[in-house]
Amino acid sequence: MNLAKRAFSMNQLNPHIWVDQYADYLFNYAIARINDEEVAKDLVQETFLAGLKSAKNYKGAAAERTWLIAILKRKVIDYYRKINSKKGKAEIRINYNSGNESDGDWLEEQVADPGSILENDFIENEELGLAIQECISKLPKKQAAVFTMKTVRGLNTEDICNELGINPSNLWVMVHRARTALMGCLNEIWFK
Amino acid sequence: MISCDEAKIICHKTQYNDASFWETLKLRLHLLVCNTCASFSKMNSRLTKLCEEASIRNLSDRDKLRMKKKLDENI
Numbered sequence: 227m228n229l230a231k232r233a234f235s236m237n238q239l240n241p242h243i244w245v246d247q248y249a250d251y252l253f254n255y256a257i258a259r260i261n262d263e264e265v266a267k268d269l270v271q272e273t274f275l276a277g278l279k280s281a282k283n284y285k286g287a288a289a290e291r292t293w294l295i296a297i298l299k300r301k302v303i304d305y306y307r308k309i310n311s312k313k314g315k316a317e318i319r320i321n322y323n324s325g326n327e328s329d330g331d332w333l334e335e336q337v338a339d340p341g342s343i344l345e346n347d348f349i350e351n352e353e354l355g356l357a358i359q360e361c362i363s364k365l366p367k368k369q370a371a372v373f374t375m376k377t378v379r380g381l382n383t384e385d386i387c388n389e390l391g392i393n394p395s396n397l398w399v400m401v402h403r404a405r406t407a408l409m410g411c412l413n414e415i416w417f418k
Numbered sequence: 419m420i421s422c423d424e425a426k427i428i429c430h431k432t433q434y435n436d437a438s439f440w441e442t443l444k445l446r447l448h449l450l451v452c453n454t455c456a457s458f459s460k461m462n463s464r465l466t467k468l469c470e471e472a473s474i475r476n477l478s479d480r481d482k483l484r485m486k487k488k489l490d491e492n493i
Binding site: 241242244245246249250253254257267270271274275278351352354355358359374376377378379383398399401402405408409412 | 426427430431433434436461462465468469471472473474475476477481482485486488489492493
């Protein structure tokens with residue numbers, strides 16, 4: 227137990243924030259590839275647990291999220307191998323990162339087949355979703371909650387106000403701050 | 419005439435179809451004369467479109483709580 231704790235602090239992994247920071251991101255990654263909500267959730271859960279187990283292998287070269295995504299990637303591949311071997315279907319090609327974690331530009335590595343025009347729209351939307359998730363995770367917690375409830379879950383103003391204990395005026399100010407921040411963030415990472 | 423701050427708030431409301439008839443009218447008038455808010459409104463609509471296209475999915479609070487518990491058990 228203590229060894230694990232030391233591994234965390236030495237290499238700057240922080241599992242205590244994993245779910246809050248990365249669960250949605252990982253889930254969106256998984257659900258884009260595996261059209262089954264329950265399986266996607268399971269894979270995300272397994273990724274977190276596997277991350278704990280391999281904590282000592284974390285060298286800090288890649289960002290925490292990039293590292294977790296790499297684990298999830300392999301789990302997705304394993305999942306497809308399992309179901310494909312059962313049915314004998316042709317395997318879906320997923321670019322397998324050979325294990326060298328690289329910082330930054332990792333979105334570009336995710337393209338399954340750069341030459342395929344058909345896949346491009348799908349992939350671009352998925353990357354866009356991930357980019358938006360990334361920007362949302364940078365928002366202050368309450369703003370992120372308000373924005374997500376309104377935009378992703380589509381709740382109405384009254385329900386959100388009741389759930390979070392705020393009034394409509396607060397809500398719209400937070401929506402304003404969140405959306406303004408998102409515009410800036412997306413400009414940085416998507417349109418550049 | 420409403421202020422730019424008020425205009426921006428109404429602008430957000432329209433993204434969610436939450437603006438009243440009068441609010442929308444006041445916004446439209448403001449956008450006619452204010453270029454800054456007009457481009458803000460364009461960007462805002464763009465953001466809405468992007469969010470729709472991206473079809474973001476989120477885990478429920480319950481799911482996340484379950485994951486946290488599982489994680490905590492193993493730390």
